Amino acid sequence: MCTLAIYYRVFPAYPIVVAANRDEYLERPALAPTTLGDHPHIVGGKDLRASGTWLGLNQHGMVAGLLNRRTADYGPANPNLRSRGLLCLDVLGYAEAAPAAEFVASQQGAAYNAFNLLLAGRDGAYVTYNRGGEIEIVKLTPGLHLLTNADVNDFECPRISRAYGRFAELGEREDFARDPVALRGELGRLLADHSTQLDPRSGRPNALCMHLGSYGTRSSSLIFMGRESHTVEHFYAAGPPCTAPFERAAIPRQAGQD
Secondary structure, X not given: OOEEEEEEEEEOOEXXXXXXXXXXXXXXXXXXXXXXXXXXXXXXXXXXXXOOXXXXXXXXXXXXXXXXXXXXXXXXXXXXXXXXXXXXXXXXXXXXXXXHXXXXXXXXXXXXXXXXXXXXXXXXXXXXXXXXXXXXXEXXXXXXXXXXXXXXXXXXXXXHHHXXXXXXXXXXXXXXXXXXXXXXXXXXXXXXXXXXXXXXXXXXXXXXXOEEOOEEEEEEEEEEEOOOOOOEEEEEEOOOOOOOOOEEOOOOOOXXXX
């Protein structure tokens, strides 16, 4: 299970702030954020098994993040279906979130395993669900939203119920509105939290930063999308954020620089 928090139109200088942990099998090969496309210019992590991405941003100020839904609800994933990461890459070809969401809605849900896909741009923010072949679009209101392997802000997920208040407290601090550097440090520490409780749905430990043998938190990302198109900050931890430092990562070139 991955975790993605988005502060949408919470901070005046940064209308989109994303903090995300990627949980995956440790043996699955992947690259740190790199160029994934040129027209528009797209930057994101690259899954070397299926060639898609789990989190990326483009030169128009669009962010897309993919999370798998609980397999217990829909049965095991079918490896013969199209990669969900490729769909995440597809939507980053759009300049705005609304038409990207419409594109997802036009897809055949049965062609993909179940997913949650966040789309956020300066025009709006959406979560698209694929629940066992049925695709649904939810428009996000300004504020904090948390997404895991269930519906957005679903407090039946122990990870959301435990972490939401802590993310919300950060969003309410006036000093962070003026100092994104301080916010970055606090978000990184929160993503590294190991506080664990058992998920009653699965009986497995449920923490923001997970270490479960061959499976766990592989990497972490912080994205600050500024009010102006040229203001983008991107940080990446190439390992669990409890041990790996956040370092500046690649950003897309500005629109008009093709």
